[in-house]
Amino acid sequence: MATDNRPFRFQVLAVERRIPESDRVLTRRLSALRGYFFDQVAYEALLAAGDVVVYEVHELRRPEESGELLSGLSIVYPGLVGEEYFMTMGHFHKARQTAEIYLCLSGRGALVMENEQGDSLVEELTPGRGVYVAPGWAHRSVNLDLSQPLVTFFVYPGHAGHDYATIGEAGFRKLVLRRGGSTVIVDNPRRIECPTGVRT
């Protein structure tokens, strides 16, 4: 992170899909995602074959304060755990009333979203398409292309914070799976909700 308050430039559309000036890279390997994928038998088998990188986040670090913007590249690598595409953990913002913008730079994927009022939404990501994640919506990136990474540029308010616990290992209400060569969206059996919307 720059120690002063001068503007700075960065590169996000380079062939190598990196932010050279980024000063933090978060690497999530398969071992860090235990419990997140639905098919736990397939997960253990894949992990036994090697602890591959599922996704990376290249952050442009700035103070985590209102008025600042946190941004960077999210790179989700291609792959499947059983029928489930490689994906990020997903999270709410700790400060619920904060939005996020995703802009797809390359690859093809989906942004899976849900709010605490019981709504779910899945938007496809293709190069040049953006998604405005309205305040109060948890979000997860899923790579739907088995031959190339899904690369998105993201921006969110500096004071947003992360809340991974509310979604937790039970996962989002919707799962994005590959079945018979197609992508299908199904209800997550681990998220059985009673009619009032309270998770059981």
Next chain:
Amino acid sequence: MATDNRPFRFQVLAVERRIPESDRVLTRRLSALRGYFFDQVAYEALLAAGDVVVYEVHELRRPEESGELLSGLSIVYPGLVGEEYFMTMGHFHKARQTAEIYLCLSGRGALVMENEQGDSLVEELTPGRGVYVAPGWAHRSVNLDLSQPLVTFFVYPGHAGHDYATIGEAGFRKLVLRRGGSTVIVDNPRRIECPTGVRT
């Protein structure tokens, strides 16, 4: 602007360089920029030939509140007023402690910036390059390519607001000019500052 709080998608890299879902387009014609260009004789001569569009801002409207993000496309058309490239008015944010991110999608330009402590900075914009406009820095986009528009995607915090008056018609400390087929950055003769940094 969407009336509910659902996430929505938009397209920014389409061939036509538009946000189809944008619900506000700000069009700045030459007549709206009287006084902003240094060479006022050239300005009046050009205006007499036609009130061309200098730039457009295609906004994705959202509530102007902390936690929200305001974003869209800025399109600065190619052209010169005397030696000075077509450019935006430029502004500070009303809430000074708010940043902005610019991501160049196509064309070639410059982001001219300055703060109230007397510093100036000019960053070149090329496709894929971003600039983090740190809090407290006024900013203006300049199109350095006389054959194509400069297209940038911008994001800033919802509560930022705009302050055009502080920079005003006197303009930024630095002018970006075309001289002898090259681009040069020169001091703005209309911005003579005394040693304490107070504008005279």
